[in-house]
Amino acid sequence: MFCLSQKSLAATYSLSDPDSDLIGAGYWVSVQESETLLDVARRHDIGQEEILLANPEVDRWLPPPGARVFIPGQHILPAGERKGLILNLPEMRLYYFVSAEEVVTYPVSIGRMDWKTPLGKTRIVRKQKSPSWYPPESVKKEAAASGEVIPNVVPPGPDNPLGKYALRLALPGYLIHGTNKPYGVGMRVTHGCVRLLPEDIEELYQKVSINTQVQILNQPVKIGWLDGILYLEVHPPIEEHLEARGNMMRYALEIIYQELEKHPAILIGSNVRQAIEEQNGVPVPISRKTDEPPMPINNPLFD
Incomplete structure (x- = not known):
């Protein structure tokens, strides 16, 4: 069973049955007028790759109004300690175990192959609202090679790729944060950080605390x-x-x-x-x- 918040469609699932490893349910919806498949995905808190894999016959950008779209809303919980945050890289999905009886899940973006999101166990060491972005030299060099110039500091605002909230990990240089490009959520597009939809990171930011455990797994x-x-x-x-x-x-x-x-x-x-x-x-x-x-x-x- 689950409930939907008013701010987003991130769902909170009960873990009251110790013999069950599945949460949620898949279901069908209809495309509304002028919607893309990615609009449907965001409306139901599903990542871009998730909805494309579940609906390979539906046009990403021009689905016909009224077309049926399957929402892959059922998930097997990853094989890990059900505590804190679990990120499963191939799934591009984050699980937050609020308690032993409750879990919330969100779609995420992860690092590209040349900017891998590292595996292992870490923790949240800092929470930042309206963070500034300090691009590392490697990112500035990559941008320069393609003719772009990235400043040393990007202040809070609509051009900040970290969005409005950031959770800094004990892994130096890695964060869980929002984004100013929400339609990229659910893809391998980052420089190693974990990117959430703006409405999802706002909710997660309010729920988690400093020292929350984070497990990063590779379970296809x-x-x-x-x-x-x-x-x-x-x-x-x-x-x-x-x-x-x-x-x-x-x-x-x-x-x-x-x-x-x-x-x-x-x-x-x-x-x-x-x-x-x-x-x-x-x-x-x-x-x-x-x-x-x-x-x-x-x-x-x-x-």
Whole structure:
């Protein structure tokens, strides 16, 4: 179950069921007059790559009014300590565990391949409202190579790429912040920082505190249980993740079989294969209970 705030469509999900690893639900909406697919994504707090993967047949810039769009609003929680913030890079999604019984999730942008967002565990060391941006020399050199000039300091305002709020991490030079280019959220476009929609960073800024733990993970394949059924969620791996990119089927099966050794279930091979081929980030059931007939993928995208 979830509730929507008045400022944004970021959802707060209950974690009251200890046996469930899935939150949210996917659903269909209609494109409104003059909307792009990215307008629909922002209205439902979905990142750009997320909505494109879930709707490959819909034109990004000129979807016909009334066209049906699938909102991939269901997520398997990442495999990590359910505490503080978890960022899953391939998913380009941030999870904030408000408590042991509540989680909020937001789409994010992460670093490009040549400006990687680092993996590991860190924490928030400073909160800044209306931050100034001090571009590092590497960023200024990159801009100069393309004929641009970046000042030494960009003050708060509409031209500041950090937006109105910033959370500084213990990793030197890395922040979780807003943006003055919201339609880039949900892509690999940053210089390593984590970028949120303006309405989402405002909400997160108010919720988190100094010393909140931050885990940065690389999980293109996630698995989790719901009502005794194992689900699989597959995202395109980040470019530098050579193991997953080289053989996604083998990579995914290793994760699945490790789970089945702990919790035996009857695997539905065709569902596993289809989820890995699609890599659209939508959770699909890949097991059935011993007393049930084979279970097809209960996902409108695969109809």
